[in-house]
Amino acid sequence: MTKILEVKELLVGYYKDYEKYINPVVKFVFILVSLLKLNSYLGYNNILGNFFVNVLIAAGATFIPGSWFIVILMGIVGFQLYTAGLIEATIIVILGMIVIYLLFVRLFPKMAYFVVLVPVLFSFHLGYVIPIIAGLFFGPTTIVAIGTGILVYKSVIYLPNLLSMTSESLYDMPDTLVSMYKFILDALMQDRDMILTIVVFSLVVIITYIVSQLEFDYIWYIAIGAGGLRTILGFIIGSVILSVNISVVNVIFGTIIAVIICSIIQFMRFSLDYMRKEQVQFEDEDYYYYVKAIPKIRVTKAEKEIKKIK
Numbered sequence: 001m002t003k004i005l006e007v008k009e010l011l012v013g014y015y016k017d018y019e020k021y022i023n024p025v026v027k028f029v030f031i032l033v034s035l036l037k038l039n040s041y042l043g044y045n046n047i048l049g050n051f052f053v054n055v056l057i058a059a060g061a062t063f064i065p066g067s068w069f070i071v072i073l074m075g076i077v078g079f080q081l082y083t084a085g086l087i088e089a090t091i092i093v094i095l096g097m098i099v100i101y102l103l104f105v106r107l108f109p110k111m112a113y114f115v116v117l118v119p120v121l122f123s124f125h126l127g128y129v130i131p132i133i134a135g136l137f138f139g140p141t142t143i144v145a146i147g148t149g150i151l152v153y154k155s156v157i158y159l160p161n162l163l164s165m166t167s168e169s170l171y172d173m174p175d176t177l178v179s180m181y182k183f184i185l186d187a188l189m190q191d192r193d194m195i196l197t198i199v200v201f202s203l204v205v206i207i208t209y210i211v212s213q214l215e216f217d218y219i220w221y222i223a224i225g226a227g228g229l230r231t232i233l234g235f236i237i238g239s240v241i242l243s244v245n246i247s248v249v250n251v252i253f254g255t256i257i258a259v260i261i262c263s264i265i266q267f268m269r270f271s272l273d274y275m276r277k278e279q280v281q282f283e284d285e286d287y288y289y290y291v292k293a294i295p296k297i298r299v300t301k302a303e304k305e306i307k308k309i310k
Contacts, residue, residue: 066112118149135208200234
């Protein structure tokens with residue numbers, strides 16, 4: 001255990017020393033992966049499909065707020081669809097993204113990256129990490145962002161059918177737009193798998209957050225376990241109630257992976273020595289204080305001393 005703590009302290013020390021370089025690099029990689037995923041899925045424009053073009057866009061987006069990055073993604077999607085000559089689909093998709101931006105991103109700009117993070121992690125089969133991390137480190141304010149991200153991810157399934165709806169002439173375009181709107185709205189409202197995912201993830205965020213605020217030893221790890229258990233039970237019970245076909249094995253396996261990842265992140269965040277906790281009481285002119293102090297575990301690497309034998 002001491003060796004693990006030494007490695008942790010070493011990594012944390014490196015991160016603190018080079019934080020101003022590491023954070024932009026991580027943000028750049030995340031943005032680049034998001035762009036590559038998006039452009040490879042659409043694939044209508046060869047320029048946007050070029051790797052180096054995506055690198056340039058990601059490099060520029062690294063130094064702007066998350067809400068502006070959402071605007072860039074909106075522009076990329078619109079340009080991809082317009083390049084393919086899908087004028088009606090371009091209008092519907094852009095209008096939908098504008099609504100999402102005005103209703104959420106503009107009001108919660110700090111949570112904008114969750115809208116992109118959800119589809120990206122789902123594409124790597126790591127979606128169950130999201131609600132536990134959100135509840136543990138960010139709180140219930142992420143629920144709307146996560147729900148929006150799930151909505152965006154699930155909407156991709158219906159994109160091919162949406163793109164197949166075209167107008168024969170300019171006069172038919174209004175009717176086509178109305179048909180597209182009704183199609184995507186009906187599809188999403190009837191998508192019980194999407195509804196189940198949004199409900200379960202929202203409950204996991206709330207439960208993880210509430211448990212993490214309690215005053216017990218190892219409460220953050222207990223909160224991670226509670227979030228993982230709620231994920232499994234939520235999908236199993238919800239699938240029965242809503243008659244949704246899910247893979248129980250995938251849910252359990254994905255949740256176990258999520259719990260492990262979240263536990264590692266929490267361990268790297270800080271570790272407390274609960275054996276040395278103290279209850280402190282003191283007062284001033286206005287208040288009397290009861291304080292529970294728990295020291296962080298600090299391990300310094302032992303220095304090796306070389307002795308010369310004559």
